[in-house]
Amino acid sequence: MGLVVQKYGGSSVADAEGIKRVARRIVDTKKAGHQVVVVVSAMGDTTDELIDLAEQVSPIPAGREFDMLLTAGERISMALLAMAIKTLGHEAQSFTGSQAGVITDSVHNKARIIDVTPGRIRTALDEGNIAIVAGFQGVSQDKKDITTLGRGGSDTTAVALAAALDAEVCEIYTDVDGVFTADPRVVKKARKMEWISFEDMLELASSGSKVLLHRCVEYARRYNIPIHVRSSFSGLPGTWVSNEPPQGVKPMEQAIISGVSHDTSEAKITVVGVPDKPGEAATIFRAIADAEINIDMVVQNVSAAATGLTDISFTLPKAEGHKAMEALTRAQTVIGFDALRYDDQIGKISLVGAGMKTNPGVTATFFEALSNAGVNIELISTSEIRISVVTRVDDVKPAVQAVHSAFGLDSDSDEAVVYGGTGR
Amino acid sequence: MGLVVQKYGGSSVADAEGIKRVARRIVDTKKAGHQVVVVVSAMGDTTDELIDLAEQVSPIPAGREFDMLLTAGERISMALLAMAIKTLGHEAQSFTGSQAGVITDSVHNKARIIDVTPGRIRTALDEGNIAIVAGFQGVSQDKKDITTLGRGGSDTTAVALAAALDAEVCEIYTDVDGVFTADPRVVKKARKMEWISFEDMLELASSGSKVLLHRCVEYARRYNIPIHVRSSFSGLPGTWVSNEPPQGVKPMEQAIISGVSHDTSEAKITVVGVPDKPGEAATIFRAIADAEINIDMVVQNVSAAATGLTDISFTLPKAEGHKAMEALTRAQTVIGFDALRYDDQIGKISLVGAGMKTNPGVTATFFEALSNAGVNIELISTSEIRISVVTRVDDVKPAVQAVHSAFGLDSDSDEAVVYGGTGR
Known part of the structure; x- marks a missing residue:
């Protein structure tokens, strides 16, 4: 009954219905006795729409301002998700990457996480809240500018927070049921794995598998944070990624x-x-x-x-x-x-x-x-x-x-x- | 050739074309030798769209999260505006209300400004930047939560920054040519005033005139900041609101x-x-x-x-x-x-x-x-x-x-x- 970090991608929160469905899932986890930290991506096509706007005003959008723009996407989804949870009668507070203590270097559009200082998240949890954190974003250590983590950044945010908060598990919710022995669109008889080692997952990620990015798995291996990749639609158990198979698997x-x-x-x-x-x-x-x-x-x-x-x-x-x-x-x-x-x-x-x-x-x-x-x-x-x-x-x-x-x-x-x- | 604060409302930055037009006007002011701080509202209908989303997930959106949501609007417009200015070959940086030092009380959705500590804005100006600041928002003094200032908040942000930075003038750009002797939709022969005193403007604002809100004029009067209300479309001189008529008017x-x-x-x-x-x-x-x-x-x-x-x-x-x-x-x-x-x-x-x-x-x-x-x-x-x-x-x-x-x-x-x- 420890702390669980859950990450929901853009397709899981694509519209108001999706947000309400995710809110119910989060509340169920809280009711089961866990402390819950949720990392959320921007809704559906929001990021693409913002990129389109940027291209309309500037042929090559500048790094700092591009990050400022894109981070509006998670701001919207996280606030809506917190509202939806409160409507279900549970306390929730949303936090930007900066507020959550995600400290990065100053390389705009593809910043690396340097440190995570989740003091406000810890306080929010201790006060009984569900904490909702914007994925994909942080604040630069030297200039205090808003940064984004680049492709797959929200998964990395989730794993980094799980490590900093010493979470039991980092659950990555996505639109597939887990990690398969091959791409199910190519191999109809592909099997969902119940478990895969960090080592094998790293090789799969770097050789074409798109479920998890290499960077996120590498972070999880370094801090030994078990990842559970699963579908936000089906509710079925997915694939565990860890050093050793978890109990019962x-x-x-x-x-x-x-x-x-x-x-x-x-x-x-x-x-x-x-x-x-x-x-x-x-x-x-x-x-x-x-x-x-x-x-x-x-x-x-x-x-x-x-x-x-x-x-x-x-x-x-x-x-x-x-x-x-x-x-x-x-x-x-x-x-x-x-x-x-x-x-x-x-x-x-x-x-x-x-x-x-x-x-x-x-x-x-x-x-x-x-x-x-x-x-x-x-x-x-x-x-x-x-x-x-x-x-x-x-x-x-x-x-x-x-x-x-x-x-x-x-x-x-x-x-x-x-x-x-x-x-x- | 001092410091000018300019505020642009949502109708002035309703789309990419509007943002580019506003960017050119800002650059012209900079070229004339001024230091320029720009306060910008959310694009066109963005705020209404966000409110609509909130109502879809929650019947009565919670104050803190509602503010977090709405502030995404200015984040988008200010980043795009900074990009558009950089495309014109001038340096620009955007700042959230929190980064700009707009400190408020904790009354969500209608916070009052307690203090303005624009250290980062001053540094950005000294480095030759045009500073773009999100209107309508601040950060609460005690909890460091994001707040919004309520109706007409962006005008108040502009006047408050003008006061804190000791600006020569606060220019409020809007979709009308200035303050008229009556509503031109009702009185065809209404005249645009070249100047009106703070005192009279306060009475007009509290008795139905919608060009400036009482709160913003009151702030300007307290710190003796001349306001110039003018159109972002026509480029004509508008109406000065101040203690004494400005030179030449x-x-x-x-x-x-x-x-x-x-x-x-x-x-x-x-x-x-x-x-x-x-x-x-x-x-x-x-x-x-x-x-x-x-x-x-x-x-x-x-x-x-x-x-x-x-x-x-x-x-x-x-x-x-x-x-x-x-x-x-x-x-x-x-x-x-x-x-x-x-x-x-x-x-x-x-x-x-x-x-x-x-x-x-x-x-x-x-x-x-x-x-x-x-x-x-x-x-x-x-x-x-x-x-x-x-x-x-x-x-x-x-x-x-x-x-x-x-x-x-x-x-x-x-x-x-x-x-x-x-x-x-």
């Missing part, structure tokens, strides 16, 4: 593999005819880094002995493709390559599971499944608990389905595939 | 009368058959006061000798009529009256001018004008510089027109009527 029997993720938001650039000598790769990726572009996978072909030339390929977000091509073209004489090839018809499929560390055969099964599905592999990269491949974008769906089946993750499988021995 | 020649105002928002209650003995009126108005109802005019008829009974009539806002009738009905046995009459078909016409203190004949001319127009008078009340009468609501328009003409205020008059002697 049995992880999938023998599961070596947590899930299969995919990502079609990346493009591939190939630098053709690079002299195969020390320092060439460094020159290429310095040019990319100077343009502030993040890259994902990198592969260098075996050099052709006759020419002494090689090709280097890498993947990056499509949104940054144009900028990267420009940066490389500018550096062509310095680097000394023959040509650039840009390809945005690719997709990435990743297999994630801490079990693969100690189970041989995972890699073989993975490639066999792809081969049987007739999928050609263009790039490969691995971490200790993940294998990723790049394919044609049209192959992504059959590839994910084939791999999901091959590892016994389909909901009609009796059990997941089990390997013996060590290594993979 | 000649007040209307010999004007004894500033203007004629009217008010059709009140109702009249008559308490019939009240025993004419000491303490009766007190009992009636204690019942009204206990119901937190403000009354305006009060008249007691001469007692009928035969019965020893009298009638007492008073006026009050129509919106509070129902509550007053209930309060009096509950107190009927205590007060001992015969009946109550409620009449909402009344109007009030007021003649305002400090000149009437020293010019006899004003009252006579006023009543002659009403008589010639065939207007019957139901109640009369006077202050040192104002005469008000209550008539049938249908008589308001001809009465205002007749009085406006009789005092030579029509725009085609050669000059205003002049009286000699003293007293009236």
Whole structure:
């Protein structure tokens, strides 16, 4: 009967009905004997509408003022939610990020949380209130300006408050039922996981799963705050994300593999005819880094002995493709390559599971499944608990389905595939 | 070339075009060599839309949360305005009421300003910024909660900041050209005044003129801050409100009368058959006061000798009529009256001018004008510089027109009527 932090996204509070439904859920949690802190996002399309207004008055809205503008969105939803709770006969108070003590650096539009000093929240709870906190926003430590946390910021607010208040759990309410073994829109037989480790969740988040952002999971792992991802519509238990399975939740029997993720938001650039000598790769990726572009996978072909030339390929977000091509073209004489090839018809499929560390055969099964599905592999990269491949974008769906089946993750499988021995 | 505070109302910043137009005007003021502080209201219908949302989730929205909600409106307009100014190549920063140091009491929805500590505004100005401040809002001294100032709050914010920053002038931009000798919708020949004294403006504001609220003028008078009321659309000079006419502005020649105002928002209650003995009126108005109802005019008829009974009539806002009738009905046995009459078909016409203190004949001319127009008078009340009468609501328009003409205020008059002697 401790403290619970709940986070509700914009789709859960899209209109007055949604706000009233969420208010009832919050009151139920309070009635069950918990202290409740709620983090809320802006209603439905509010943020998009505010961005649209900003674009009408200014081609490139300034950082400080853009943050001031966007934070109006949570101000509206949190005040309405507090009113709705009071109408149900319970005390509630809303707090801005600044009032809640969410202290950040001064990088507008994508600030990082430096500290959380939730003195006012603690007082409000002690006085019997439900505390409603604006997600996605904070106040800068040096200038006391309003900041926003960038994409997925409200989830991060929730986890940060849960850590600062030593909450039992951080419940992330969303419009899906939890974390699935694959995207249910691609794999009909995808299963909802009851539990997934922080480690596996981090790999899924960084390889295409959109339920939780990497940043939020990383924060939760650092402070060991269990996350419960669940639907604000169904009321069903969702997926626990934590170090160990919570009491009463049995992880999938023998599961070596947590899930299969995919990502079609990346493009591939190939630098053709690079002299195969020390320092060439460094020159290429310095040019990319100077343009502030993040890259994902990198592969260098075996050099052709006759020419002494090689090709280097890498993947990056499509949104940054144009900028990267420009940066490389500018550096062509310095680097000394023959040509650039840009390809945005690719997709990435990743297999994630801490079990693969100690189970041989995972890699073989993975490639066999792809081969049987007739999928050609263009790039490969691995971490200790993940294998990723790049394919044609049209192959992504059959590839994910084939791999999901091959590892016994389909909901009609009796059990997941089990390997013996060590290594993979 | 000192500091100028400008206030723009919701109709001036109703859309992106309006915001850009206002931004250009602000930049022009800055270019003329002034330091500029801008107070801005919420865009167009934003506040009404937020109130509508609140009513959808809660029948009686709670004070603290209602203020949190409404203040989102100015947050949006001020951030957009700052962006629009930066797009024009000038530095601007927006500040909430709290950041601007607008300290209030804790009466939510109609807080009073206790103090203004505009340290951050001063710093922003010294760094070369145009400072944009959210109107209508502040932060409570004791609880540090967000408050709103109630009706006309943004004008009050502007005057309060002008006082705290020792501004040369507080410019109130609105959708009319200034203060007129009568409502131009009623009197086609009404004239825009170049100047009006605080004293006369206070009387006009409290007797039906809606250009400036009494509260804002009172604040300006206390700190001797000249107000310049003008249109954000026309760019023409408007009306100065101050102790003395500003240099270069000649007040209307010999004007004894500033203007004629009217008010059709009140109702009249008559308490019939009240025993004419000491303490009766007190009992009636204690019942009204206990119901937190403000009354305006009060008249007691001469007692009928035969019965020893009298009638007492008073006026009050129509919106509070129902509550007053209930309060009096509950107190009927205590007060001992015969009946109550409620009449909402009344109007009030007021003649305002400090000149009437020293010019006899004003009252006579006023009543002659009403008589010639065939207007019957139901109640009369006077202050040192104002005469008000209550008539049938249908008589308001001809009465205002007749009085406006009789005092030579029509725009085609050669000059205003002049009286000699003293007293009236």
